[in-house]
Amino acid sequence: MKKLTLSIFIFTLSTVIGLQAQVNYVQMAKPFSSNSAFLAPKGPVSSTAIQVPVITWAADGTTVAANDGMTRSATSKLAVALGTATSIALQDDFEKQVADYISGKSPFLRGTLGMINLAAEGLAEKDAGLEPVVFCQLSWSTGADGFVGRNVGKVNELKGKTIVVQKNGPHIDLVRTLLQSAGLKSGEVTIKYVRDIMDIGEGGGVNDPAGAMRRDPSVAGAACIYPDIMALTRDGKVGDGTQGSVIGARPILTTKAASRVIADVYAVRSDWFESNGGKVAKMREVLLAEQERFQKELKKP
Structure with a gap:
């Protein structure tokens, strides 16, 4: 009985502490290009290993599966498509994604079409080669x-x-x-x-x-x-x-009712796309094939 009472007390206390926690509101940079991510110097994209970003989104399971997991792989379907080792980075912080994109840690941005548009003007103004080119739609939020x-x-x-x-x-x-x-x-x-x-x-x-x-x-x-x-x-x-x-x-x-509002996409640096268009096309093929496989699995009884 004492153990039960103590457990209830601990649960209640933790709940109260959680409810008393402060909400950490943050400011959204306007324009988007005024945030610190744009201070990163433009760098070349690595030729030995490429980071591919994902966000907390169901459709991103296709990217993880195409790489055989999150860790670095040189033999996954994604790595073969890009011709180099690839790793997956969970990056819900879009500013961090943009900083890695500018520095060359990754040639890719993962977001909704609206997120890509949010960054596009500032990236193009920083350097024409950084202008994002949308090349693959993973899904609509439904x-x-x-x-x-x-x-x-x-x-x-x-x-x-x-x-x-x-x-x-x-x-x-x-x-x-x-x-x-x-x-x-x-x-x-x-x-x-x-x-x-x-x-x-x-x-x-x-x-x-x-x-x-x-x-x-x-x-x-x-x-x-x-x-x-x-x-x-x-x-x-x-x-x-x-x-x-x-x-x-x-x-x-x-989004079950508003199923054409959130488009989930990948974009690539225009300078990298110009010299690696074939690899980008293969990546798109791999992601769409993985998506099709997922859909078939979901339809199985």
Whole structure:
């Protein structure tokens, strides 16, 4: 009985501490080219090993599979396509991706079309050879992402309220489309930004949209990935404050209904593409073939 009581006390204490954690809001550089990633000097792309970025996204499983895992490989389908050893780097921090892209650690950017467009102008202005060329679409988001509202039934009810989204992340497109479709203009909704797309338990405090909604009562909406949507809304219904849900939280929109908003793509440095177009084409073939294989596996009974 004492052990049970102690366990309950520890669980309750850890929950309270989690709820008291500070939300670490961050600033989004405007224009994007004003962030520190653009201070990196342009460097040549390595000819002996190439880093390929991925983000926390279901479609990126195809890239990992094509490389036979995350670690460096010289024999994977991806490595053979690119003609050199390849490794996979999980980089949800888009600014870090851009810094590696500029320095030559990787010739690739992985993001949504909106994320690539966010960086494109500044990269081209820094050096024409850095202009990103989109060469492969991995997928459309068809249900894995969405928006949760607290005590909000329609998007236009967000006017004058505060929402939260990952800085420079894949949900920027979703939020922009959501607000525009509701007729809300810039400035009519306060947008706050956090570092991470989900809770990764690093850096202390709260750094993700779902955590911000739990911790900050001023947050009326958050763009989230599917598991967080389900948790905040008590399995897609209305949150009641139990099991990690938020009272009054409900799904407002998911990409199941807005399935042509978030396009997941890869882009390549234009200077590297000019001299390695054949390798880029082979990489695209490998990724699309892996994607097709995944789809067949999903359809198996």
